[in-house]
Amino acid sequence: MLLNRILVADDEESMRWVLSKALRKKGFAVDLARDGEEALRLIQSAPYDLAILDIKMPGLSGLELLDQVRELKNDLLVVIMTAEASMKNAVEAMKRGAYDYITKPFDLDVIDAIIEKVSRAREITSQMSVLKEELKDRYHLEKNIIGNSPAMREIYKTIGKVAPSDITVLVQGESGTGKELIARAIHFNSKRIGKPFIALNCAAIPKELLESELFGFEKGAFTGATERKLGKFEQANGGTIFLDEIGDMPLDLQAKILRVLQEKEVTRTGGSQNISVDVRIVAATNQDLEELARKKQFREDLFYRLNVVPLHLVPLRERKEDIPLLVEYFLKKTCAELEVAGRTCSAEAMALLTASGWPGNVRELENTIKRAVILSSDSLLTPADFPGLRVQRGGEPAATDELSLEALVDMKLRVSLTNLDKMETGDIYNLVLRQIERPLVRFVLEKTRGNQVKAADILGINRNTLRKKIQELGIELRKSD
Incomplete structure (x- = not known):
């Protein structure tokens, strides 16, 4: 029940007594006022869910009080009571914003019906308020x-x-x-x-x-x-x-x-x-x-x-710094929709996604991520999970196995700089270095056809260090290598 506190204002003591007894029996907190001025003071000092006001009271009438209530607390529901069952009173009360209008004398069943009606109205209002907030949150810019x-x-x-x-x-x-x-x-x-x-x-x-x-x-x-x-x-x-x-x-x-x-x-x-x-x-x-x-x-x-x-x-190709954020968003969204375990992108895969031209823009990127999540059984997505995707170089596409090292470094720097507040001081050098070392070593090995002597010479390290790196970084050498 969304009703808790009710105000009853009537100059007749018997009416105040009857209503307060009936309402308190139902578990409501009830305050009583003998005239309009007293009712106004109570409304100004305390929160009420419903006010039941007599139309004729000494000093401030029920309709005059209703006008002030609409200015002070527009969400307070007001029911007007009157002993004169005239069309003029009913029309005037509803025109001024009364929620309902009842004529004296009335059975307590009428009050029960009013309470139920008001409770439903407040519940609907509450639900609409929540819905509006949910809709606003759903399309909040930041999310x-x-x-x-x-x-x-x-x-x-x-x-x-x-x-x-x-x-x-x-x-x-x-x-x-x-x-x-x-x-x-x-x-x-x-x-x-x-x-x-x-x-x-x-x-x-x-x-x-x-x-x-x-x-x-x-x-x-x-x-x-x-x-x-x-x-x-x-x-x-x-x-x-x-x-x-x-x-x-x-x-x-x-x-x-x-x-x-x-x-x-x-x-x-x-x-x-x-x-x-x-x-x-x-x-x-x-x-x-x-x-x-x-x-x-x-x-x-x-x-x-x-x-x-x-x-x-x-177009997406002109704001590539946003691609890692979009990839992360679409990965979370797709995994939640498909109810599958979370997925992440390897540095190489992220660099490939960042370097692509995306003629279909964000929609194409989302579909590409969704397809990779559906078809891959691994938690870590690699370039192999994005077949057919091409890196754009000077307007010409390059094969996916010729991943741009420049694109990889650029991507890691963008991601790292975006999340500087989450990193320890001085960590960016080691973070970026770790992320590019494996693709760098593998790239050079592929270009030298697995010749470790030549690869070590190009990298500027000795052969034993290269062998150690191959083991530490988990680089698998092909049989031809």
Whole structure:
């Protein structure tokens, strides 16, 4: 039960006595007030879950007290009692924000029903509050949008600035960069949290169906329209609509989207009524809308209405310092989803992932990690678990067995510098050295075809030291070596 403390205010002593006895018998803490002024002092000094107020009391009336309660403690539920069963009193009480209205005399069963109703209402309110916090936490920037690169820090700043307002945002970026995730972060960090977030991919729906998806249709509007259907704009009323790949939207529909932005109303297909909608629009595209507008392939006026706040997501290849963080995040996420033991990446595998070009961006990286976790039976993922992945060198891919030593050192430095607060003083040299020693020795041995004399000479160590390193680092020599 979510009700604990109740205030009863009535100038009739008998009514106060009856209600206090009945409520205390049910386990509630009950405070009593003889008039409106006393009730107001109690409300100001103590927390109550419910107030039962008589409409007519000396001095401050129940309705006047209700007005002050709404200003002081808007979450306090108030039930108004009156001996005059007039429509005027009932309407006035509810208009001023009363939760319910009861007429004297009444049976105690009525109070029981009120208590049960109020308890349910407070439970729903509590659940909604928790849900809002969960949704907000789910799309909290620090937990769900991964990256600490300068480019991502600018994205975080922009989201923080635009989320509280209703300003239109245009998210631009290559496929797989996380445009919908950014749109959701804007919504769930805005005042519209708790309201609908509706996403629609304009490129995934045939042209002839897109209009009815957006604006809905009336019964009988076309063959097969056997009942009325609400469009995405009506479904998103009060919340946010995310129009993905808006550059693929036909020109005639672009004109109707412009009307929604200007007039804040829609008309269903086959209908004549203009329906008001309160919707925030976040659009996204992987195309250059400004260039399309110059070529008359996208409405210029719509482009300027959408491009109020442009938000550009850089491709993953331009923020490679974020890849180790993303890999760690996707490993944890995938292992949790598949309910398998945790996986980690070897230094060589991480360097390979960091050095890749990722034309599919973050989405491709996530799918690659998921595939490796599913197919590998080892807890440590190596380059062998990422077949076909290529390192980018000057625009040309290199084979996976020719792992870039520069990429490996660069990756380890980025990871280490990101976690300096977790390291002991002076530990970075030994940490990086340990991580690159094994691939370095193995790399040189492979290039010398296993000739340990040549390898030792290239490495600048004697042959006995090299043999010791091979044993310590667990490097397996091939038969040909």
